[in-house]
Amino acid sequence: MTVRAAARPDGSGGPAGWVPWSLVALVVVPAAAGSLRLAELSGGPRLMPDNPAMTASPMPVVVHIISAILYAVLGAFQFSARFRRRRPGRHRSAGRVLVVLGLAVAFSALWMTLFYPRQPGTGALLYIFRLAFGSGMAAAIILGVAAIRHGDVARHLAWMTRAYALALGAGTQVSTQGIGNAVFGASEVTTTLMLGAGWAINLTVAEYIIRRHGGSRIRATAEVGSS
Template sequence: MTTRQRGWRVPAALVALSAIPLLAGTARLVELAGGPALIPADTRFAASPLPVVVHIVCAAVYALLGALQFAPGFRRRRPGWHRAAGRVLVVAGLGVTLSALWLTLFFPPQPDSGPLLFVLRVVFGSAMIASLGLGVAAIRRGDVATHRAWMTRAYAIALAAGTQAFTEGIGGAVLGHSPLALDASRGAAWVINLAVAEWAIRRHPVMGAASGTGRRPSVAVVVGERP
């Protein structure tokens, strides 16, 4: 396997991890557009589908475009693309988390969830907004290392929707299917993703963060809200 091929392993893994929530989101869009119900219907979204549509579309852009920001060779060969994509990703990331917070705060709760999931979504949604803001602030002052660290954390928080597909299954088998057990299983996805993100940040530090070259590599870098 060539170095270039190895450089695409992480983006490919991230796309694969996000495949389940993206497919579910696509099925939900089909249903809201008047098509057949490909997944179990959710009556909570019928009266006000706009935040759901915004969440799904922004999540798809954020997950797929964001994965490409983790291909180092691609970033180096196309710095202009990296900066332009980064600006799109900041907008998409804010769309993801603000719509997720709207759904959490103003829609009826998920039938199989409890107050713990409500708190977790508010906490991690707010943390994603903060991570995006800190990442943008860092790149504006030329601090590439801090920028990448915060954007990696934001992406990890968002990608919890994919990880939850595994933690819910494992947690359900071990802890049962009570609302508290399911909420804890879902919450584990955010913890796991952030732990992996911190490991990656420390394993691959960026040297010369504030080099003063005048080039501002833009944002690398979905919140765990399943449509």
């Protein structure tokens, strides 16, 4: 093992060891809201805003919530370079599961967008945003799978990072929508723009990570694997 590779932060136990846990923390609020919705759909008390479409056709939302929580939590640790180096078999096995979960998240979101009636306070622009970002997540996962099948690890990590960033949009939207409502007041325009901002912020951060750190992480993994 080279000293240079060993000294790099690896995202799991060194200087960047907080990264997976911070990603998990980002989804605590939407995961809690999703859990309340699941409890409601299973006959529990109504604590969430009423949505007759979900009550009439609960399967898509159940699939979406369960898949999204598992994808967010399990996916966070796939970005640990130490985990990839020390447990490559588990990384690949978890990756296969995450592909299924991620596609379930994306396609269930698209199904609800296309077939559930629009909720009050949402408009055409939010409808377009949901179609675009849901399709983008599915496409990123498919491109990530295609890349690794061709042995292109850097491109694989890049596309999977983008897919994960889109999946975590709900976590960032808790903040963007809260700030937007506090500053501009609650309205259809504010809701739409702040939800869009959540996805846009996550994609911007993902692109920054891909361009600034992606190459060094790939080199570190390759050096350790070949030593």
